[in-house]
Structure formats: C-alpha cells, structure tokens
Amino acid sequence: MTEEKYRAAPYLAAVADTAPGERNVGFDKVQAYLERFGYLRESIVREVGVLDDPTEGALRKYQEFFELPITGIFDDATRESMMRPRCGLPDPQAGELAFATTCAWTDRTLTYAFDTGTDDVAGNAEFDAVRRAIQTWQNVGGLTFTEVALGSSPDIRIGWRPAADPDHSMVGGVLAHADFPPGCSVVTNTLPKPVHFDDSETVWSVGAAANAFDIETVALHEFGHIVGLAHSSVPNAVMAPTVASNFTKRALTQDDTDGFRSLYPAAPQAWSGWNSLGGSLTSNITVGTNADGRMEIFARGTDRAVWHRWQTAPSNGWSGWNSLGGVITSDISVASNRDGRMEIFARGTDNALWHRWQTAPSNGWSGWNSLGGVITSDISVASNRDGRMEIFARGTDNALWHRWQTAPNSGWSGWNSLGGVITGPAASGRNADGRLEVFARGTDGAVWHRWQTAPGSGWSGWHSLGGVITSEIAVGNNADGRMEIFARGTDNALWHMWQTAPSTGWSGWQSLGGILTSNIAVGSKAAGRLEVFVRGTANALWHMWQTAPSTGWSGWQSLGGILTSNITVGNNADGRLEVFVRGTDNALWHMWQTAPSTGWSGWQSLGGILTADGALGRNKTGRLEVFVRGTDNALWHMWQTAPSTGWSGWQSLGGILTADGALGRNKTGRLEVFVRGTDNALWHMWQTAPSNGWSGWQSLGGILTSDVALGRNKTGRLEVFVRGTDNALWH
Numbered sequence: 021m022t023e024e025k026y027r028a029a030p031y032l033a034a035v036a037d038t039a040p041g042e043r044n045v046g047f048d049k050v051q052a053y054l055e056r057f058g059y060l061r062e063s064i065v066r067e068v069g070v071l072d073d074p075t076e077g078a079l080r081k082y083q084e085f086f087e088l089p090i091t092g093i094f095d096d097a098t099r100e101s102m103m104r105p106r107c108g109l110p111d112p113q114a115g116e117l118a119f120a121t122t123c124a125w126t127d128r129t130l131t132y133a134f135d136t137g138t139d140d141v142a143g144n145a146e147f148d149a150v151r152r153a154i155q156t157w158q159n160v161g162g163l164t165f166t167e168v169a170l171g172s173s174p175d176i177r178i179g180w181r182p183a184a185d186p187d188h189s190m191v192g193g194v195l196a197h198a199d200f201p202p203g204c205s206v207v208t209n210t211l212p213k214p215v216h217f218d219d220s221e222t223v224w225s226v227g228a229a230a231n232a233f234d235i236e237t238v239a240l241h242e243f244g245h246i247v248g249l250a251h252s253s254v255p256n257a258v259m260a261p262t263v264a265s266n267f268t269k270r271a272l273t274q275d276d277t278d279g280f281r282s283l284y285p286a287a288p289q290a291w292s293g294w295n296s297l298g299g300s301l302t303s304n305i306t307v308g309t310n311a312d313g314r315m316e317i318f319a320r321g322t323d324r325a326v327w328h329r330w331q332t333a334p335s336n337g338w339s340g341w342n343s344l345g346g347v348i349t350s351d352i353s354v355a356s357n358r359d360g361r362m363e364i365f366a367r368g369t370d371n372a373l374w375h376r377w378q379t380a381p382s383n384g385w386s387g388w389n390s391l392g393g394v395i396t397s398d399i400s401v402a403s404n405r406d407g408r409m410e411i412f413a414r415g416t417d418n419a420l421w422h423r424w425q426t427a428p429n430s431g432w433s434g435w436n437s438l439g440g441v442i443t444g445p446a447a448s449g450r451n452a453d454g455r456l457e458v459f460a461r462g463t464d465g466a467v468w469h470r471w472q473t474a475p476g477s478g479w480s481g482w483h484s485l486g487g488v489i490t491s492e493i494a495v496g497n498n499a500d501g502r503m504e505i506f507a508r509g510t511d512n513a514l515w516h517m518w519q520t521a522p523s524t525g526w527s528g529w530q531s532l533g534g535i536l537t538s539n540i541a542v543g544s545k546a547a548g549r550l551e552v553f554v555r556g557t558a559n560a561l562w563h564m565w566q567t568a569p570s571t572g573w574s575g576w577q578s579l580g581g582i583l584t585s586n587i588t589v590g591n592n593a594d595g596r597l598e599v600f601v602r603g604t605d606n607a608l609w610h611m612w613q614t615a616p617s618t619g620w621s622g623w624q625s626l627g628g629i630l631t632a633d634g635a636l637g638r639n640k641t642g643r644l645e646v647f648v649r650g651t652d653n654a655l656w657h658m659w660q661t662a663p664s665t666g667w668s669g670w671q672s673l674g675g676i677l678t679a680d681g682a683l684g685r686n687k688t689g690r691l692e693v694f695v696r697g698t699d700n701a702l703w704h705m706w707q708t709a710p711s712n713g714w715s716g717w718q719s720l721g722g723i724l725t726s727d728v729a730l731g732r733n734k735t736g737r738l739e740v741f742v743r744g745t746d747n748a749l750w751h
C-alpha cells in the first residue's frame with residue numbers, strides 16, 4: 021500500500037485521546053466532524069467538547085463504518101482515519117450491503133458541462149480526466165452522458181471552486197463534493213447537479229504525484245454520487261469515502277458495479293451462441309474477477325498444470341492460454357483478497373493444499389506455496405465480512421477442516437477441524453449480517469450446515485437441513501440478502517431451499533423439476549435475479565431464472581451445447597452473465613448474454629423458428645421422426661408417438677450445428693445423424709437401440725467445408741461424404 025503522508029483536518033492532531041465522559045480541548049471539532057459526515061444528527065442535543073452518550077454512539081458508528089476497533093473512544097486509530105482526505109458528502113449508516121444507494125435518475129440520458137477548471141494541470145487536461153471517469157460509469161451500461169455547452173441547461177455542472185464553496189463547504193480535509201440524483205439530493209433540489217473540486221486547499225494532478233490528487237480518481241468517485249451511490253464501507257471500492265494522495269484508482273470494483281446494477285438493473289438479456297476458447301482441459305472450469313472487473317478463467321490442462329486466460333479489458337475479448345504450472349489433483353478454487361488480488365487454491369499430488377496469488381491487483385502471480393494438510397475433496401473459499409478469506413476442505417477423517425487468513429490480505433492460521441462426517445466438498449456462503457455458513461452432505465445424504473455465531477467468530481454445531489441429495493451443494497444470495505441452496509435430488513431433479521428472512525431460518529425443500537446430469541452453477545448479478553445452470557440429458561446446457569429479484573422461477577430452457585463438465589458462471593463487469601463449459605472436444609466453450617433488447621422468451625417450443633430444412637426419418641417401427649437445427653444451433657427432434665398418429669413435443673439433442681445434418685438408418689434400424697460442428701469436425705449421434713433413445717454427440721474429427729451427404733452401402737453400412745479443406749471429396 022502507498023504510504024500516505026498527506027494529512028487533512030490537521031486541527032484534529034492536537035485533540036488528545038478522549039474517553040466516554042471526558043472533556044478535552046478541541047473535542048468539539050471531533051463532534052463537528054461527526055455531524056458534518058452524517059454520524060451525529062444536528063438535532064441531537066450534546067454537551068459541546070465532551071464525549072457524552074450521543075457522541076459515543078456516533079463515534080462507534082464511525083468506527084464500525086471504517087472497520088476500526090469499536091472502542092467508543094477518540095483514540096489513535098480514529099484520529100488517523102479522520103485525518104485522511106475525503107469526499108464532502110456524508111456516509112450512510114453501515115447496513116447489510118457494503119455499497120449503499122440513494123435513488124436513480126428517471127431520465128437515463130444525462131448531459132454535463134464544464135465550468136471553471138484548475139491551473140494545477142496544463143491545458144484542459146482536467147476536463148479530459150473527468151470525461152474518462154464519466155465514460156467508465158457509462159461503460160457499465162444503463163446511463164448515457166453527453167457533453168453540452170454551459171448555456172444549454174446541463175443536468176450536471178463540473179467545476180473547480182474555492183474551499184469555502186457556497187453550496188457545500190469543502191474547508192478542511194474535503195477534496196470534492198457532488199450531489200445525488202433529484203429526489204434524494206442533499207446539496208440542491210434544482211438542476212444542474214454540482215461536481216465541485218476544491219481548488220484552494222488541494223493540489224490536483226493527472227496521475228499519481230506527491231501530495232497531489234489524481235483528478236480522474238476523484239471524479240470517478242464523485243460521479244458515483246451523481247449516478248446515485250452513497251459511500252461504501254468496502255475500503256477497496258471507488259465509493260469508499262477517503263482517498264490517498266499520490267494514488268490512482270480509475271476502475272470500478274465489483275462493489276461499485278453491484279451498487280450501480282441495483283439502481284439500474286440490466287434488462288433481461290439474450291445469449292450468444294457457443295464459442296470455443298480452445299485448450300485441452302481435464303477439470304471443471306473456475307472463474308474469478310480481477311479488481312478492475314476483468315474475468316479470468318482457470319482449468320487444469322492435460323499436463324495437470326493450472327492454465328488460465330483472461331479478458332483483455334472488462335466485458336471484452338480474451339487473452340491466449342497461459343500456464344501457471346503446478347501438478348494438481350482437484351478442481352481449482354478462486355477468491356479475491358480484500359485488496360482485490362485474486363488467489364487460487366488446488367490440491368497437489370501430495371494431497372496438501374497449494375495456493376498462489378496475484379502480487380498486485382489485476383497483476384502477475386506469486387509462485388506455488390503449500391498450505392499443508394491432507395485433503396480429500398475440492399476446496400471451498402469464502403470471504404469473511406472483514407475481507408479475510410477462509411477455506412474449507414474434507415480431511416482424511418472425512419471431517420470438515422478449515423483455515424483462515426489471520427488478517428485481510430495476510431497470512432494463514434493452521435488447519436482446524438469443524439468435525440462431522442461429510443461425503444463431499446463443502447459449499448460456503450455469507451449471511452446478510454456477515455456470518456459465514458457452510459453446507460455439506462452427510463452420510464445420510466442430507467444437507468448439514470453450521471454457521472459462525474457472529475461475523476468472523478466461532479461456529480455453531482452441525483445441524484441437518486434434511487433431504488437426500490445426489491450432487492454437490494450450490495449456494496446463491498438473493499437480492500434481499502437471503503441465502504438459497506440448490507442440489508440434485510434422488511429423482512435427478514433440481515431441489516432448492518431458502519432462508520425465509522435474511523440471516524435466519526430455512527424453508528423446506530422444494531423441487532424445480534428438470535433432469536440434471538451435473539452439479540449446479542448459480543449466477544446472481546443480472547438484475548438481482550438468481551439464475552441456475554445445469555447439464556441436462558443429451559449433455560445440453562439448461563437454465564432457469566427468477567422472474568423477479570428474490571422471487572418465483574421460470575421453467576427450464578435449453579441453451580444447447582455439448583457439455584462434458586460441470587458449468588461455471590462468470591459475471592461481466594457490465595452485469596452480463598457468461599457461462600463456461602468443457603465440450604466433447606475438451607476445449608473450453610462459452611456463451612454470454614448479449615446487449616439488452618431481446619427478452620428471454622422463445623425457446624420452449626420451436627414454434628416454427630427453424631434455421632434449416634428439417635430431415636425426416638422413419639423409425640423401424642414405422643414412426644416418423646423429424647430433425648431440425650434450432651435457432652440455438654442445437655439439434656432438435658420430435659417424433660410420432662405411434663405410427664401415423666400424434667407427435668411428441670420438441671426435445672433438444674444439444675450440439676452446435678453449422679450446417680444441415682444428414683440422417684441415415686443403420687442396418688439394424690437405428691437412426692443416425694451426422695452434422696458439421698462449429699469446429700468444422702464431423703459429429704454424429706445415434707439411437708442406442710432401434711426406435712429408441714439417443715447416444716450423446718461424438719466427434720469423428722476432420723475439417724469439413726461442406727454439408728454432409730450420406731449414402732448406404734449394399735451391405736447396409738452407412739457412408740458419409742464431405743468436402744475437406746483441400747476441396748477434395750472425403751469419406
């Protein structure tokens with residue numbers, strides 16, 4: 021971390037430590053500070069210069085928001101914190117959400133204009149810095165900003181002003197101020213809304229400079245207020261109230277975009293088709309998020325090393341594959357340190373836990389280090405409310421073991437047992453009040469859980485949530501803070517259970533139907549609605565979603581594809597979900613929500629939305645069966661339920677077709693279909709018995725440049741014909 025020399029509010033340095041009931045010279049200035057930033061209401065009667073009861077209550081709230089020891093005493097830590105340069109707007113009460121929001125603009129198309137600049141930087145560099153900060157918020161999606169002339173009635177007016185600013189004083193330690201949208205304003209009830217920088221007490225810079233403040237960094241924070249965000253208690257967030265000199269923070273964190281999304285939910289969005297990210301993978305896929313919002317994916321290669329690739333910009337394209345080395349024997353787990361550095365965990369060939377971490381946020385990686393232990397499961401990572409990571413794994417005694425960071429971003433405790441006899445990896449979640457909770461399957465097949473009795477503190481005993489589950493447990497957090505867990509039942513359907521209120525008791529199990537052939541992945545960012553992804557029959561990807569935040573569920577819908585792994589869900593910085601799977605070719609495939617506009621409807625029946633002519637076959641029993649490529653490029657089929665009579669509904673056979681398929685009948689009467697995949701290889705799938713069920717997709721390899729043609733030999737053997745890259749006919 022940068023050593024911060026700059027001190028604001030220097031008058032606080034002279035105020036002595038003050039305990040409850042004490043009076044000290046200058047303590048009235050501490051009370052004024054607490055009132056100025058929203059901790060001590062002006063109307064509250066207090067004894068000036070004395071740390072009385074109302075002042076102690078305010079001081080404790082301040083210490084809680086800044087995650088200081090909550091002593092109720094004006095002490096060194098509190099004085100140091102209050103002397104940090106900061107924004108002029110008040111802090112909200114520490115609530116359940118790290119970010120806090122005020123209200124949103126009803127008009128989503130805003131205008132801004134520049135007033136007076138500063139002489140601290142050359143030319144109009146200060147305006148360009150503000151324009152970049154505005155663009156960063158606009159990139160999240162949901163609000164647009166257009167620059168206009170000062171005389172064109174802008175919604176926002178940006179300028180450098182004296183510290184004794186008439187609309188909101190910035191005298192003493194305040195760098196800048198803005199205001200919230202109309203309807204929740206604290207500075208002015210009229211337009212334009214101010215974004216004002218202190219030009220008399222503060223030195224401004226473009227980039228990090230000693231004793232100066234980066235304009236883009238502060239502008240990004242102030243425009244967070246303009247869009248409707250209040251201060252966040254997450255120290256790493258752009259919306260944290262304080263900022264250092266000689267420092268830049270020009271990218272939004274997850275906390276900031278979460279806050280933005282809660283004000284401006286993304287519209288229900290459509291999905292792209294499948295795209296290959298290549299590679300040859302031998303594990304499930306793991307997704308992490310860099311401090312700057314770029315997703316990064318991890319998987320084990322054929323060499324059993326960890327390989328990764330990352331978005332080159334938030335919500336954008338991907339780097340190539342790179343190896344992080346090691347020889348691992350589990351899936352990879354990833355979590356972010358409080359300061360934004362990602363850290364990955366996996367089991368080594370010695371069955372110990374190994375990890376490596378980014379040496380700086382969004383940056384390079386340490387070497388592998390062992391955390392010891394002898395573990396017999398994948399690893400679950402959770403973040404305590406104070407940012408300390410905590411990891412959970414099963415030991416050789418089948419009990420749940422854990423270890424935790426002893427301080428945020430710092431070293432680790434030894435292994436400790438949480439007891440129990442569990443039959444799979446643990447799943448962990450965090451309650452709305454900050455308490456971690458772990459879930460695991462017991463020897464009776466039921467879900468068992470235990471929880472921290474206070475945030476970051478000791479643990480309850482094991483308790484059963486009942487049920488008989490046949491998958492790992494997935495945990496989601498509803499928009500209102502209630503946890504919800506998902507697992508596959510003995511009927512292979514998806515079952516779920518939820519907290520009936522944040523941080524409190526649980527509903528019973530309920531079925532969401534479906535036929536699952538994988539574990540469950542849960543995404544939760546898009547518009548605050550949970551969305552679950554599973555592999556269904558025929559190895560296709562299926563999903564369902566809450567129809568409104570924290571409420572009911574859609575039916576199952578297919579996203580096609582041919583999956584050979586569990587599903588992983590990533591969150592783009594702009595709120596779009598993206599899913600990752602391993603295909604039958606062992607390559608990584610992904611698909612993502614496209615820009616807002618189209619709804620989710622459309623894919624429960626085919627309803628005549630075909631992208632190719634169908635193929636028609638006749639089963640051995642005489643029943644017709646039709647095959648078409650759907651708009652999802654998956655192969656869909658329906659069949660007569662008896663010869664010459666009614667038809668079944670459409671069902672997906674998955675797959676990713678780039679051309680019309682060819683259909684043949686084997687000598688034994690089994691139908692067989694052939695298609696070109698997006699990898700241009702020849703793929704096929706066949707009935708496992710005449711007139712009966714279907715195999716999964718299998719690749720026959722090759723590189724095709726044509727549709728597939730099919731013949732039948734005299735002996736009854738099928739023969740396929742295609743054009744290769746050499747334009748020759750291949751069969």
Ligand SMILES: [Zn+2]
Pocket residue numbers: 107108109241242245251261
């Ligand atoms: Zn602020």
Ligand SMILES: [Zn+2]
Pocket residue numbers: 181185186187188197214216
């Ligand atoms: Zn002002």
